[in-house]
Amino acid sequence: MIKKVKGYTKNGKVADYIPALSKADPNDVGIAIFDGNKTCFSEGEHHKLFTLQSISKVLTLALALMDHGEDVVFSKVGMEPTGDPFNSIAKLESHIPSKPLNPMINAGALAVSSLIKGSSNEEKLERLIQFVRELSGNSLITYNQEVAKSEFETADLNRSLSYFMKQHGVISGDIDVLLDFYTKQCAIEVNCEDLAKIGYSLAQQGEHPQKSYSIIPFEIARLVKTFMVTCGMYNASGEFAIRVGIPAKSGVSGGIVGAVPGGIGIGIYGPALDEKGNSIAGMKLLELLSAKHHLSIF
């Protein structure tokens, strides 16, 4: 399978805004698929660790909804897709009231992260990492301190978004404390198998792969997957819905998590990105998989 998409990596580019990301090997492509059975199907660089980056937006959204419920969360962030880039600030100014359009763009994800319960960033992060460990069944998951530090130092655009929202009452509190949490959340490290199991948990409506209880309530898992369809692949989400039709979320590290209804989780790694910031080989891989196995929800 990977053989068929390997060639696409040449047309992509590794993210280079922080050194840690730019060191990734653009030729890497890995995939893991998990359907609830004991072992994952996996191929390629499925064992390499990479940071969640924007994939974390899906997980903090789930956790914030579990912490506060829909009313509180959606008083701070909207539900509508946007045709703008994920890091755009224009709509915060032109929309009244100033409120990020959805939780998958940076502004919205920052607003969501500000809601995670905990008396300190340590506690919040521990709760989030514990949540990721449960979803993936991997108790070794943690965050990459070097990546978090680099991102914190270069997070001026996210600071700009945050202060803008603070001015308009969308978020409150110390912005650097929020950025500290946000950059650590983005730096949580996983491999393809972890992602596949997280995707499976979402696909299964939140049920844990090897346990009997539900980690994410049904309604929240459904809601999160809806956002993955309408806004999961940056401003290529519409085309992805048409070409692939699988609820999915990508990150600039080259990771993609997919949650196929009926219970299949997919984890992909391919750090060479297309111009919209999605893994170029990963997108192709999902397109092939969806066509071959009729995985589109549409």
Add this chain to the structure above:
Amino acid sequence: MIKKVKGYTKNGKVADYIPALSKADPNDVGIAIFDGNKTCFSEGEHHKLFTLQSISKVLTLALALMDHGEDVVFSKVGMEPTGDPFNSIAKLESHIPSKPLNPMINAGALAVSSLIKGSSNEEKLERLIQFVRELSGNSLITYNQEVAKSEFETADLNRSLSYFMKQHGVISGDIDVLLDFYTKQCAIEVNCEDLAKIGYSLAQQGEHPQKSYSIIPFEIARLVKTFMVTCGMYNASGEFAIRVGIPAKSGVSGGIVGAVPGGIGIGIYGPALDEKGNSIAGMKLLELLSAKHHLSIF
């Protein structure tokens, strides 16, 4: 069922930009549901005729795709949802190249309509109406000349969008000829049962309700339904996907067509609109239906 949502009509407003629409009774609510069996389930004002308005965007998209294929159509219009109102012009200016973001906003629908094959507007319109008749199984469907005329006379914003796109090479030819076709397409008249059967045709992947052949090819029906999910309900599409999760398209006449995967078509009429231009009682009706019968695709 209608009893439960009737009260919502008081919070809505009938579209009033042309006299023909403003004459609608804001208290009207009607629904028809068709699952392929001989008769529709129907309730309320299901027999009243109303014009398709934006619902026609779904049908011209299908026809244009059947006429030209994806490559031609998507060279003129994008696939991405937009956070802007359906009649906005700003992104045509700020995006390079100038190309409407998707076929469900006015600019995109105008570009799609300009692609319908035919040597004259009469021929194009006949083809489109014939297509609607086949999808609905109602050979009496035609368009309302009075509404078409009114809309043509007040279509200055659509003219502005069209000339802007002509300047940038997205469309060509005489704009008033295009507007003539476009306003007639919007003025095609149906009732709830017609819409339910059209929805059924889409839900059935394009198969005709009472015939053995497919009117819309499988792939095109799938593609159209994807747009209905990501952009079908104006800039309330994201929330609708979460609250309802049924591929659907609304019009300012108060109509909504729904296409539930697995083969259920829904036609709704309720001319009292919410502030985003969707039938206020219709939205509620679909929310109740979806929750009760688990119709969400997510």
Add this chain to the structure above:
Amino acid sequence: MIKKVKGYTKNGKVADYIPALSKADPNDVGIAIFDGNKTCFSEGEHHKLFTLQSISKVLTLALALMDHGEDVVFSKVGMEPTGDPFNSIAKLESHIPSKPLNPMINAGALAVSSLIKGSSNEEKLERLIQFVRELSGNSLITYNQEVAKSEFETADLNRSLSYFMKQHGVISGDIDVLLDFYTKQCAIEVNCEDLAKIGYSLAQQGEHPQKSYSIIPFEIARLVKTFMVTCGMYNASGEFAIRVGIPAKSGVSGGIVGAVPGGIGIGIYGPALDEKGNSIAGMKLLELLSAKHHLSIF
């Protein structure tokens, strides 16, 4: 003087959106200066005819103010400079109420042209041309029919702006009739000496060069010159005010009219344009003149 700026023409480009403009010789540079004495000082291609293009905006503004007074005119168009290009539509959408920011951008000029009194376009045009003849003292001035025709045929962006404003009640009536007048107004032909005398009339607070009466009332001449300073050179007006400081208006034909307070009129022709649409040699010429003779109003 021209010798010093001739070299700049190489860095510019002749407008090419209609054939008539693209045929201009990019190396041409001409200037005429008139201070009320019998003869103009002139140099270079001062005898060549060129069309007014955007320079006409200054003259229709003066005429509309004489026709209706400030209250009527400024109910249709604002007084504020804009950082956007002269043909931008975005602010018409984002500003409420929808009203062009000033009469020097295309939208504003179209709104102003729609106000010129006359029972037909012929009469309106005759009034405008007569006005230009009086200001310049040249009774032979007329418009170039070929240029007007070409511009009318390619005026889709101006049509878009006009229909947008019609939708929002800024202008009314038949848009193609307005465009016919507007493109003819832009096609009025002058040479450098004509422009210098027009500039002199404005500089003299509206007094006619060789007559005893005032063609433009003092207050209107003052008002028009203020717009020439704040918005006369497209979105290079701010820099022009700093570097040159002379009330001036340019056109894409390469013409510039200047009105130095105290009574000096300047007419320039140089069809090689910079990227903002101003005569590249003409701008330099005015900078040199202003520095040498201390002509800045600041």
Add this chain to the structure above:
Amino acid sequence: MIKKVKGYTKNGKVADYIPALSKADPNDVGIAIFDGNKTCFSEGEHHKLFTLQSISKVLTLALALMDHGEDVVFSKVGMEPTGDPFNSIAKLESHIPSKPLNPMINAGALAVSSLIKGSSNEEKLERLIQFVRELSGNSLITYNQEVAKSEFETADLNRSLSYFMKQHGVISGDIDVLLDFYTKQCAIEVNCEDLAKIGYSLAQQGEHPQKSYSIIPFEIARLVKTFMVTCGMYNASGEFAIRVGIPAKSGVSGGIVGAVPGGIGIGIYGPALDEKGNSIAGMKLLELLSAKHHLSIF
């Protein structure tokens, strides 16, 4: 004179985003006029102290130009007026390269302030205050610590603008250090007479009122006054140029400095503001003065 405009204060509102400003008496109106003679003409609340706020933008621009010259300053900030509000962020995103349009909007003023020479904020502020003392001939001028502190604490929008510019390389260094300087510069306290003398210094092309040397070089004074005309009164600058025609700069404290060419300085205080943030009585006062004494530069 003040009697004639006193009534306008009722239609205005005192700025209330920080307590210190909201405590101003909306009925206050004061004016001082200085023409180089020993004493100022003054009337009304000319003795009350108020903070410079945006008026400081003019002074830091002059100082930055004296520190670095035009090339450095205008590599960081543009020269063009903008139709947007003074605190808008949209154009920083839509313009490429990201650079504030002019030094009179907040983004531009922040970029300019970041250029003031000095090894620490103390030193920079001392230099700036010393500059203001020289221009006004008042050695007692200092800044209001309470106002500076309040503004620093509520400066989230300016932080947002600053981080956005830092992301795009327009400014560098610690943003809170910049904000500390910026809010102190805005909190410098003057009365009408101080402002009148500052205006006189600018009007006199930078010459000191009672000394023989020039505090601001001729070219820089001219440049600064040009910005006062094109962008000095927020997004009412265009109308102000038409109605008044005096180089002037306002602040949300209700102050306005005017610099009439030929050597008249005007200082006004009137904390009741119109909806664009300019002193409502002050604007009217300047209009009356300009009309009566023919002070317009146009």
